[in-house]
Amino acid sequence: MPTPLRSGFAAVLGKTNVGKSTLLNALVGAKVSIVTDKPQTTRHRIVGIVNRDWAQLVLLDTPGIHQPKHPLDEALLTAANRALPDAELCLLVADVSGSPSREDEQAARLVRDSGIPTVLALNKCDRVLPDVIEARAVQYGTLVQPVAAHRISALTGAGLDGLIDDLLSRLPEGPHYYPADSTTDQVEDFLVAERIRECVMESLHQEVPYSVAVTVDQLEPRDNGKLYIHANLYVERDSQKRILIGQGGQTLKAIGAAARGQLEPIFGQSVFLDLWVRVLPKWRKNESSLRRLGYLGSA
Numbered sequence: 673m674p675t676p677l678r679s680g681f682a683a684v685l686g687k688t689n690v691g692k693s694t695l696l697n698a699l700v701g702a703k704v705s706i707v708t709d710k711p712q713t714t715r716h717r718i719v720g721i722v723n724r725d726w727a728q729l730v731l732l733d734t735p736g737i738h739q740p741k742h743p744l745d746e747a748l749l750t751a752a753n754r755a756l757p758d759a760e761l762c763l764l765v766a767d768v769s770g771s772p773s774r775e776d777e778q779a780a781r782l783v784r785d786s787g788i789p790t791v792l793a794l795n796k797c798d799r800v801l802p803d804v805i806e807a808r809a810v811q812y813g814t815l816v817q818p819v820a821a822h823r824i825s826a827l828t829g830a831g832l833d834g835l836i837d838d839l840l841s842r843l844p845e846g847p848h849y850y851p852a853d854s855t856t857d858q859v860e861d862f863l864v865a866e867r868i869r870e871c872v873m874e875s876l877h878q879e880v881p882y883s884v885a886v887t888v889d890q891l892e893p894r895d896n897g898k899l900y901i902h903a904n905l906y907v908e909r910d911s912q913k914r915i916l917i918g919q920g921g922q923t924l925k926a927i928g929a930a931a932r933g934q935l936e937p938i939f940g941q942s943v944f945l946d947l948w949v950r951v952l953p954k955w956r957k958n959e960s961s962l963r964r965l966g967y968l969g970s971a
């Protein structure tokens with residue numbers, strides 16, 4: 673008898689900056705979710721798909737758990753919460769280079785209350801000594817009460833084979849949800865906007881990167897063989913606009929060059945990136961702006 677197909681969804685949850693998106697990308701084997709060294713990078717629920725002949729695991733990356741300051745933050749937490757009811761499994765990520773904090777407790781409570789079987793990924797094991805890992809494994813284990821715990825490094829790949837085998841083995845029987853060659857369900861506009869936002873976040877400091885939202889309004893091949901992309905970078909104030917553009921346009925130029933460097937290999941053609949910085953006052957606090965920018969109404 674042939675092996676029955678297995679499939680299911682796993683919500684990737686945890687405090688902000690613990691390495692959820694890095695882990696999702698490593699498990700999928702492709703960059704589907706953006707990563708920066710700054711907290712609160714992920715703003716949407718991102719689908720990443722792990723394919724085997726006999727199984728398909730759909731990972732749902734989520735915005736990290738953090739203390740909300742803006743209506744935008746509330747929307748991000750809602751996106752994280754809303755991933756759980758869709759999931760058969762929860763993959764809770766913790767950073768062993770630190771002790772559990774209030775946000776880790778919040779994330780643990782969320783998954784415990786859901787009753788969904790939770791696998792704990794003790795991430796960033798490359799950063800600390802073995803005895804520290806063991807002490808943290810006890811702390812996070814007590815907090816989360818997982819069905820299994822894995823010591824991993826999403827950065828080096830250590831422990832990932834064991835983690836993925838464990839997750840796949842816990843999937844129920846069922847048909848595949850996506851074509852077997854897909855790694856995500858993202859549409860091109862969104863993927864491009866996210867890559868630009870990653871470059872923005874990496875180029876800016878303090879509060880400014882968080883005040884930026886990116887939309888892609890045009891993406892079309894031109895007769896000259898180039899792919900023309902028109903993107904809007906929204907900020908909340910004129911002062912942020914000045915910082916984003918930089919002296920003589922330097923900062924924006926550097927962001928454009930970095931984004932082109934990411935996008936050209938994806939599309940396999942040369943890209944003309946037309947970036948426009950616009951002020952949308954207090955967009956992080958304004959419901960209609962949040963909706964317009966795609967942060968409300970979508971999971």
Ligand SMILES: Nc1nc2c(ncn2[C@@H]2O[C@H](COP(=O)(O)OP(=O)(O)OP(=O)(O)O)[C@@H](O)[C@H]2O)c(=O)[nH]1
Nearest residue numbers: 688689690691692693694709712713714736826827
């Ligand atoms: N040393 C080390 N760094 C890691 C590891 N995993 C992730 N990082 C780094 O941790 C930082 C945050 O990674 P992300 O994947 O963006 O974290 P996240 O949990 O998705 O963050 P949010 O989306 O902001 O909630 C980045 O600088 C990563 O390179 C790891 O296993 N080891």
Ligand SMILES: [Mg+2]
Nearest residue numbers: 692693713714
């Ligand atoms: Mg993330």
